[in-house]
Amino acid sequence: MEKGFDFREQLSVMARERLESSSIGEIIELAARHRALSFGAGEPSAELFPKNAIREAVAEAFAEKDVWGYYHDDFGYLPLREWICERMGKDGMAPSWVQPEHILLTxxxxxxxxxxxxxxIDPGSVVLVxxxxxxxxxxxFRKQGAVCVPVPSDDEGIIPSELERIASAVRPRFLYTIPNFQNPSGRTIPEERRVQxxxxxxxxxxxxxxxxxxxxxxYDAVPPTSFLKLTGNDYRVVHCNSFSKTIAPGLRVGWLVVPPPLKKALHHLRVSAGLGRPTVIQAGIWRYLSGIDFLSRIEELCKNYRERRDAMMDGIKRFLNPLGIRASQPAGGFFIWCESPDSRDIHSFARYSVEEHGIAIIPGQSFFPKGDKRGDWAFRLSYAKVTAEQVEEGMQRLVRAWESYPAARATSGF
Ligand SMILES: Cc1ncc(COP(=O)(O)O)c(C=O)c1O
Incomplete structure (x- = not known):
């Protein structure tokens, strides 16, 4: 058969040199192949998706004439942007300059x-993470050509003195932060530190x-004031958010709060990146949100996830702490960060535990810039998709894997 065109000469520098696969994908795929229990997946639990309500809302949205053609506003469906703006204002997340015109649906x-x-980001730009x-x-960030520089962080997030030392030396383009219930560590930056x-x-x-x-x-208290709100009118913070965790990730609807000085650039980027996103889904989400009490839905979600968090923390106390494994204490979100007491290679341990014992965890290395060794002895657990019974079973499997790994490594090369 004739050899097909292989595109090698045509690949851009970006495609050739800067694209990488995520090692999370490798473990999730192994988990599926081995039908393993997974403490890995960072996505919401499917039984908490409001499937019927969304189905009805999207069906109704199809009756709107505006959803069939290109939407006239490139930032997305206006009623949903108005809803987001009002919600963020009520929940103390946005300063008064934030109006629907600053909300870009993504x-x-x-x-x-x-x-x-x-x-x-330009090639070579520094992004602090x-x-x-x-x-x-x-x-x-790497795809765009950035050099990602980690800022040492403790249980309360980025350490301000370290941020000042590093930022003075490298002139960053921006600092990237996940301030609440961080992925992967589960930690939250307290308000005082946000101000610093x-x-x-x-x-x-x-x-x-x-x-x-x-x-x-x-799950335990209202999160501290957002950086966006704390920064007030100096436009220094671009805020990114999503309905993936509160409604469902498959709908693919999120948003940016775009400060006025960035509006033109982001408008051009939005147009060049596919002329907007499906209006019917945005309209369906708006219809769904308009028909419910959002905070009651959140309460219901939190009740479910709080129980899962508590079950996993209890499992950690009974099964992992006795092995010397230390774990973070998340007050929300999906994630717990664990650190090994020994210097075992967690990446190969994670492959061993999923393949041989049917339990998936995500190795810590993935969450650090390349060459940074700090993740080599850590791993992330997620309780988002596991019930209390699965926690019990998964923890027992994890303990068996943990204890048998040194011998398995010596004999079968894991
Ligand atoms: C910190 C963080 N940012 C962004 C995302 C992206 O989520 P989505 O694109 O589904 O809104 C995730 C998803 O896990 C996340 O954990």
Whole structure:
């Protein structure tokens, strides 16, 4: 057979040199192949999706004439942007300058991060990130050519003195932060520290991308004031958010709060990246939201996830702490960060535990910029998709894997 065209010579520098696969994908795929229990998936639990209500709302949205052609406003379906603006105002997330004209609807929060990256990053630009941070955003920044520099972080997030030291030396394009119930560490930056971080941003004059998809998944207390609100009128914070965790990720609807000085660039980027996103889905979400009490839905979600969080924390106390594994204490979101007491290679341990013992965890390496060794002895657990019974079973499997790994490594090369 004739050899087909292989595109090798045609690949862009970006496609050739900067695209990488996520190691989370590798573990999730192994989990599916081995029909393993998964403490890996960072997505919401399917039984909590409001399937019937969304189905009806989207069906009704199809009756609107505006959803069939190109939508006249490139920032997306206006009633949904008005709803978001009002909600953020009521919930203390946005300063008064934020109006519907500043809300840009995106293909999930992921596209928000991507658009801001395209607007602010040139090859070689420095982006400061938390340590650890969300792997997909690292890949997005690197795709754009950024050098990601981790800022040492403790249980309260980015350490201000470290931020000041590093930012003074590298002139960053921006700081990327996930302030609430962070993926992967589960930690939240307290308000006092947020104020200190903003002072440093002002002093050294650089902006922030605040990525806050877990805001509403708060199980113990209301989260601290957002960076967007705290920064007031100085437009320094671009805020990114999403309905993936509060409604369903498959609908792919998120948003950016775009400060006025960035509006033109983001408008051009939006137009060049596919002329908007499906209006019918945005209209369906708006219809759904208009027919419910959003805060009651959030309460219901939080009740469910709180129980899952508590079950996993209890499992950690009974099964993992006795092995010397230390774990973070998330007050919301989906994630717990665990650290091994020994220097085993967690990446190969994770492959062993999923393949041989049917339990998936996500190795810590993925959440650090390349070459940074701090994730080598850590891993992320997620309780989002597991019931209390599955926690019990999964923990027993994890303990068996943990204890048998050294011998397995010596004999079968894991
Ligand atoms: C911190 C963070 N940002 C962004 C996203 C992207 O979510 P989506 O694109 O589904 O809104 C996720 C998803 O897990 C996340 O954890």
């Amino acid at each position: 293909n999930g929060g992921g596209e928000g991060v991507s658009l801001v990256s395209e607007a602010l 938390e340590s650890p941070t969300y792997v997909e955003s690292l890949l997005t 971080i903003l002072e440093i941003l002002r002093k050294l004059d650089f902006p922030m991308l605040e990525d806050d998809p877990y805001h509403y998944l708060s």
